């Protein structure tokens with residue numbers, strides 16, 4: 001039997017299929033976690049596949065290093081925040097790429113396997129940082145912000161209706177230094193039975209999002225990811241709550257549109273051109289079988305887009321690759337060579 005801390009990769013086959021993983025391709029896993037998706041990418045991209053794996057949590061990197069040892073120098077693992085995606089890739093000469101995966105949120109290794117305060121079911125210091133070198137912890141937020149500020153976090157990041165009452169109980173109960181004390185305080189505020197989820201679920205989600213700046217980080221990273229994709233490169237995002245999914249959905253919609261003028265504008269003035277193509281028009285959800293086998297997958301939502309390149313961008317990309325010495329002027333452009341726009345083809 002697997003230990004409870006083992007992370008089962010969510011929507012694994014859907015993610016690999018959506019990434020359209022090819023032999024010899026180059027991929028980025030922005031959230032390497034337990035390395036489950038990464039291992040499947042390596043298997044599918046053999047022979048010759050390469051992977052850059054990122055995680056903000058040094059323990060995840062350590063774990064993934066052991067798990068993915070057999071792939072040797074085909075895998076590069078970096079302990080960093082994915083908001084630095086672009087510079088990580090430039091510094092390691094790892095772009096353009098065939099596919100990028102974000103499997104957001106936290107892993108079972110973090111939820112169960114450590115004492116970092118992510119879980120409302122076990123006693124631990126109220127920490128909740130993915131990266132232990134970051135300064136702000138959940139305890140800082142709970143014990144130093146005003147009642148109104150705490151209420152706002154629980155409302156905006158937890159979508160919790162009882163945000164005022166919970167914030168009021170929290171401020172009366174301070175100092176709150178452990179996960180169980182926080183969970184008990186929430187239960188006292190709202191009662192112990194509220195449908196299928198534990199009453200503290202949304203408050204814990206809100207705090208984790210606030211501590212790790214998760215929504216802002218996602219917005220910043222998505223933009224960088226699109227810039228790193230080669231022609232027909234795929235970007236796949238698995239999110240676990242509607243706040244994340246909304247950011248992904250809106251960004252994909254915007255970047256796959258040829259006009260982003262407000263609806264009332266009669267003729268287009270924005271000059272926006274699509275850089276992405278939607279692959280799954282509506283969101284993909286895990287099948288019932290997966291949800292039964294791994295209940296943590298139940299809220300997963302997968303979206304996928306493909307990079308398209310307009311003529312103007314084609315020239316900029318070609319020039320950049322020439323500048324970086326990745327292609328001789330007038331030569332073939334590696335993974336970009338197969339279907340370049342006809343007018344601007346640089347193929348000999």
Ligand SMILES: C[S@@+](CC[C@H](N)C(=O)[O-])C[C@H]1O[C@@H](n2cnc3c(N)ncnc32)[C@H](O)[C@@H]1O
Pocket residue numbers: 007008009010030031032033034035036037038054055056057060080081082083103104105106107130217
């Ligand atoms: C759901 S887990 C990924 C699991 C992984 N796909 C697997 O198959 O094992 C999410 C991981 O993303 C990491 N993470 C979350 N936000 C991050 C960020 N902004 N930068 C880097 N890593 C992040 C977490 O530390 C966690 O290890």
